[in-house]
Amino acid sequence: MMKKNLSKRVLFSVFLFLSVFFFPWWFTIALSVFGIFFFKSFYEALIVGVFMDTLYGGISGKFLSEHATTLALSVLFLVSFVIKENFSFSK
Amino acid sequence: MKMNYLQPNKKRQSSPGKRAFRITFSFIIILFVFNLFFPNFLFGSIRPVGEFFWKTRDFLFNIVSGPLGLLSSKNNLLDEKKELELRVSQLESEVLSLRSLNQEGVFLNSILQKRAQENSIFSRVLAKPPQSPFDILVIDSGSDEGVFSGAHVWSNGILVGWISEVNSSVSKAELFSSSKRETTAEVLRNGLSFLIKGRGGGNFEVSVPTGTDIVVGDIFVIPSSPSQILAKVESIEEKETDSFKKLFLSSPVNVFSLQWVEVEKR
Numbered sequence: 001m002m003k004k005n006l007s008k009r010v011l012f013s014v015f016l017f018l019s020v021f022f023f024p025w026w027f028t029i030a031l032s033v034f035g036i037f038f039f040k041s042f043y044e045a046l047i048v049g050v051f052m053d054t055l056y057g058g059i060s061g062k063f064l065s066e067h068a069t070t071l072a073l074s075v076l077f078l079v080s081f082v083i084k085e086n087f088s089f090s091k
Numbered sequence: 092m093k094m095n096y097l098q099p100n101k102k103r104q105s106s107p108g109k110r111a112f113r114i115t116f117s118f119i120i121i122l123f124v125f126n127l128f129f130p131n132f133l134f135g136s137i138r139p140v141g142e143f144f145w146k147t148r149d150f151l152f153n154i155v156s157g158p159l160g161l162l163s164s165k166n167n168l169l170d171e172k173k174e175l176e177l178r179v180s181q182l183e184s185e186v187l188s189l190r191s192l193n194q195e196g197v198f199l200n201s202i203l204q205k206r207a208q209e210n211s212i213f214s215r216v217l218a219k220p221p222q223s224p225f226d227i228l229v230i231d232s233g234s235d236e237g238v239f240s241g242a243h244v245w246s247n248g249i250l251v252g253w254i255s256e257v258n259s260s261v262s263k264a265e266l267f268s269s270s271k272r273e274t275t276a277e278v279l280r281n282g283l284s285f286l287i288k289g290r291g292g293g294n295f296e297v298s299v300p301t302g303t304d305i306v307v308g309d310i311f312v313i314p315s316s317p318s319q320i321l322a323k324v325e326s327i328e329e330k331e332t333d334s335f336k337k338l339f340l341s342s343p344v345n346v347f348s349l350q351w352v353e354v355e356k357r
Contacts, residue, residue, distance in 0.1 A: 021144035025224035041111055046118060054133045055141050056223030058265050059255045063126055069224065070122065074115050081108035 013044045020051050028052065032073055036080045049073040131258070138261050141229070145217040177348050184247040184343040187310065187320055211245070211353045212236055217261070219349050226269035226291050228252070230352060233260040237356030245353040246344045250319040254354065264352070267321060268293045268342055276311040276321050284314060287322065287340060292347070295322050295340040301329060303336070311340060 012035060019028045032045040049070035057066050064071065125132055214232035223229070232238045234257050242254040244264045252266035267274045272289040281304055287297040299305060307327060313319040322340035329336035 018144070021141065021218075021222075022148055024221040026221070029224075041107060043114070046115065050122065050133070051137060052224070054137045055229065056218065056225060056227050058225055058227055058263070058269060063123055066126065067122060071119070074119060078108075078112055078115060081111055085108075 009039050012039070016044060016048055017051075020048060020055070025052065025056065029069070029073075033076065036073070036077050037084070042077065045073045045077060046070060131256075134256060134263075135258055138258050142217065142231075142261060145229070173348075177345070180343075180345045180348070181247050184249050187323065187343050188248040211355050212238070214238075214262075214352055214354050216349045216352060220292060220346055226252075226266035226272075226289065226293070226346065227255075228264040228266065228346075228349065228352065230262050230264055230354065231260070232354055233258045233262050235259050238262050238354050239357055242355040244355075246349055246351075248320075249342065249344050250313060250321060251342060251344050251346070251349075251352065262354075264354070266293070266342075266346060268295055268346065274321065275314055277314045278305060279310040279312050279320075285311075287311060293342040293344060295342075297338050297340070298335045299338060301334055301336050305338060 012031075016028065016031045016035060019031055028048065032042075032048055035042045036045050049072070050067075052069045053067045057069070060066055212232055214230040214236075216228050217231055218227075218229040220226055228244070230244075238254055238257055240254055240257050243250055244252045244254065250267070252264045252269075254262050255265040256263040265272070266289070268289040268291060270289055270291040273286050274289070274295075275284060276287050277284045283303065283305070285297050285299060287295040290296050295311075305324060305327070307324050309324045310320055311322045311324070313321060320343065322342050324338050325341045326339045327336055328339065
């Protein structure tokens with residue numbers, strides 16, 4: 001059972017990573033949000049956020065705007081722990 | 092006789108939430124430090140991965156679209172329609188470009204512009220909106236080809252942006268229509284100058300006093316170079332009680348279908 005869950009997570013993470021290059025940004029964000037709530041401690045979303053900001057982000061000289069996607073996903077990631085305590089999502 | 096047994100030590104484990112907070116916070120601090128001391132490190136490291144997947148995507152798309160097109164005549168018609176729409180968009184850009192040259196009587200300017208663009212290279216667009224969430228293009232040219240930070244980027248003779256980040260073989264171009272980006276532009280017809288604000292997706296907006304001589308169809312250009320078209324007025328939002336009217340402009344270039352751009356080089 002654990003192996004099946006792990007392989008699901010690995011496949012999903014690979015697909016999420018590839019979506020950064022193959023699909024529109026909103027699709028990647030939606031997948032990341034889904035992963036954050038569906039899987040336990042989905043750190044992969046933070047890595048994907050870094051990829052998106054680095055590859056597609058502009059240069060403004062401000063850390064907050066240059067890494068907006070990463071920061072937003074980080075906040076959502078942390079908030080998800082609170083939400084998951086009250087609702088049963090993750091496996 | 093009752094025996095008391097020592098209870099085994101229960102190791103105190105921090106909750107998953109607290110552990111995640113510590114890890115996430117550390118991750119952000121590390122990211123901040125990298126951004127501060129090694130600003131180009133991340134892009135330089137991730138760029139080769141991006142290049143590989145973008146080129147693979149284009150290669151696969153070229154392979155798949157051919158055979159599938161043969162099997163489906165409906166898809167052929169849709170592709171043809173897209174190509175024709177793109178061609179119409181390109182022709183409209185060229186017409187606007189020629190119109191601006193005529194209006195200014197700028198034969199000399201056209202020579203100057205041609206000279207500027209002779210010092211340029213064609214570059215393939217690897218990533219564009221909506222793949223990128225911001226109006227940023229990733230192009231297939233870098234410092235090895237003479238591209239430099241601040242270099243102008245054109246599409247069909249229309250100035251669309253500038254190079255914001257340069258690597259050896261890949262660069263990022265920020266479009267003038269990037270959200271919240273402000274650009275000084277001049278109305279070609281009467282020379283009025285305004286600060287237009289990007290709204291993303293090749294669109295701009297600007298608020299001007301009611302009564303300002305601007306109509307739908309007016310062309311905005313870069314002040315220092317009247318033949319460098321930036322945008323065209325698409326619509327005007329005006330209320331009788333307001334002292335300002337809002338102009339909505341759009342770039343003649345369809346940023347969602349850009350495949351090639353021209354980039355200024357050293």
